[in-house]
Amino acid sequence: MIEIQHLTKRFGALTAVDDVTFDVGRGEVLGFLGPNGAGKSTTMKMVTGFLDPTSGTARVCGHDVTKDPIAAQKRIGYLPEGAPLYGDMTALGLLKFVAEARGIPSGERKAAIERVVSRVHIEEVLRRRIDTLSKGFKRRVGLAQAIVHDPDVLILDEPTDGLDPNQKHDVRQLILEMSKDKVIVLSTHILEEVSAVCTRAIIIAHGKLRFDGTPAELQAMDPAHGAVTLTLDGAQDAREALTGIAGVARVEPLDAPEGHTRYRIYPNEDAAILGGLSSLAHQRGWEVDHLSVESGRLDEVFRTVTAGNERS
Amino acid sequence: MSKTLTVFKRELGGYFATPVAYVFIVVFLLFTGITTFNIGNFYERGQADLMSFFFFHPWLYLFLIPAISMRLWSEERSSGTIELLMTLPISTTQAVFGKFLAAWCFAGIALALTFPVWITVNVLGDPDNGVIVASYIGSFLMAGSYLAIGSLISSLTRNQVIAFVLSALGCAVLVAAGSDWVLNIVRSVFPEWVAENVASFSVQAHFDQITKGIIDLRDIVYFGTLLVGCLVANAITLSVSKAD
Numbered sequence: 001m002i003e004i005q006h007l008t009k010r011f012g013a014l015t016a017v018d019d020v021t022f023d024v025g026r027g028e029v030l031g032f033l034g035p036n037g038a039g040k041s042t043t044m045k046m047v048t049g050f051l052d053p054t055s056g057t058a059r060v061c062g063h064d065v066t067k068d069p070i071a072a073q074k075r076i077g078y079l080p081e082g083a084p085l086y087g088d089m090t091a092l093g094l095l096k097f098v099a100e101a102r103g104i105p106s107g108e109r110k111a112a113i114e115r116v117v118s119r120v121h122i123e124e125v126l127r128r129r130i131d132t133l134s135k136g137f138k139r140r141v142g143l144a145q146a147i148v149h150d151p152d153v154l155i156l157d158e159p160t161d162g163l164d165p166n167q168k169h170d171v172r173q174l175i176l177e178m179s180k181d182k183v184i185v186l187s188t189h190i191l192e193e194v195s196a197v198c199t200r201a202i203i204i205a206h207g208k209l210r211f212d213g214t215p216a217e218l219q220a221m222d223p224a225h226g227a228v229t230l231t232l233d234g235a236q237d238a239r240e241a242l243t244g245i246a247g248v249a250r251v252e253p254l255d256a257p258e259g260h261t262r263y264r265i266y267p268n269e270d271a272a273i274l275g276g277l278s279s280l281a282h283q284r285g286w287e288v289d290h291l292s293v294e295s296g297r298l299d300e301v302f303r304t305v306t307a308g309n310e311r312s
Numbered sequence: 313m314s315k316t317l318t319v320f321k322r323e324l325g326g327y328f329a330t331p332v333a334y335v336f337i338v339v340f341l342l343f344t345g346i347t348t349f350n351i352g353n354f355y356e357r358g359q360a361d362l363m364s365f366f367f368f369h370p371w372l373y374l375f376l377i378p379a380i381s382m383r384l385w386s387e388e389r390s391s392g393t394i395e396l397l398m399t400l401p402i403s404t405t406q407a408v409f410g411k412f413l414a415a416w417c418f419a420g421i422a423l424a425l426t427f428p429v430w431i432t433v434n435v436l437g438d439p440d441n442g443v444i445v446a447s448y449i450g451s452f453l454m455a456g457s458y459l460a461i462g463s464l465i466s467s468l469t470r471n472q473v474i475a476f477v478l479s480a481l482g483c484a485v486l487v488a489a490g491s492d493w494v495l496n497i498v499r500s501v502f503p504e505w506v507a508e509n510v511a512s513f514s515v516q517a518h519f520d521q522i523t524k525g526i527i528d529l530r531d532i533v534y535f536g537t538l539l540v541g542c543l544v545a546n547a548i549t550l551s552v553s554k555a556d
Contacts, residue, residue, distance in 0.1 A: 048399040050554060073401040080399070084392030086322075088329045093322075100318045101400045129329075145396075 001183040006056035009042050016042040018207035029179045031198035032187040039207040040187040041081050044157050048078045077151035083142030087131035091141045102149040116144040136167040156186040172197050191298035205306035219296030227294045231262045233287040247271030315402045319410025327418050340422045360437025365429050366447045366523045370487045370516050373458050378479035380415050381462025382472045389470035398554050408547045412463050419455040443525035450522030453535040458483050460542035467549050490514025
């Protein structure tokens, strides 16, 4: 549905997006990650036809965005960064305008607007001027205008930025509900969002593609992924015994409260160590205070992947 | 075409959604009244025509029309809504013309609301209404030309104040090109034919022709070219620099 080939955008000497290539297919929710200024928004602006690429192509549903922007834009719903809206219009007025501009036949507009209004829950503010709405409602109006024509491709630039946790939850629910029959691309710098809604993650830094895979694969890149953190009451001499468990690569002591010991136990690749660990604890009579398996910390991976050759 | 209409409706509705439209219309009527009756000596002239009304329009529009056109694109840029508008399946040309036509229509509404002076002059005497209709058409065309210049300049900046000042300046150059003091300066340096050419670029000269009741094709072509030329340039600047 979205095919991006060698997409590059330069602003003078600055290369904002540098030879980025990827495809996104139906049913995928693609999380577009990267530090601020990495080129996420620039890429989205090129896919939606707002910016022309310096070189390379972006195709949406088979339409080249540069050569036939109108055909591509008809298939896209877009929430630009910060959800800019005409503040002097009412929410209803704006939705009517967008529905008309999107080419929804006049007989179907009312039903289409009613459908999105109930979907994003903005019934109570429909007749208020957008200028007077709270940030959460403005964002929802922005989402409503992006989906009023039931697009195949939905592009959301930081859809949850600046919302409170409840509002973030609502927006994520909405994205999950819509994800089945659409392509959704959303940019974010909130990592939890990626594991919450995305089926795939792409990391872009300094304009270059740095990672393309599932959120689970991303987590697995953390060296601590799969490691077991164990806190024992007493048992000062556990380290050697732990190292002896089959499949354990190394054991790292961590800081622990008074009278306790805490270790992080790293397994060899994909080795199951929990069984050996529990039988050892049982055999030695250790009092286990806490035991957890690390799933990998996204922010650690994110830092590793995006670090290096910092742009000044 | 229908997309142009969609943009047109939104824009025109936008004028009346805020008090700006009403303030503008009141100021417009106030100034046309002052120039007609106080400066133009409508009564003292003792003539049953609207010369004193139309005479000041080229100068009056210098600051009234840029007040309409300054926000056309600058506001879209500064608020970021240009990204919303330009990613809808609407071409740049449709957006430019839709916005322009709404602004022109709004200026037309303000101009139409000066009808009481027409009634007044018909009550007081027996004017040549053909000349008055021609003058209204000329005034409307001139407003359109100023708006097209203003729209073009508005598309180049995100600052409405800059757009206003530069548009007023641009229109002033076009008006002043026909005034005697500019032409005398030109004559003192260049041969007569240069001065004639400079004068032919003047809005004033073409507008004066129309207010005499002569609708000449050359005057229509002049305003039409100015108007369409600026709008085409407007569409080009936008498609080159939407995001800047």
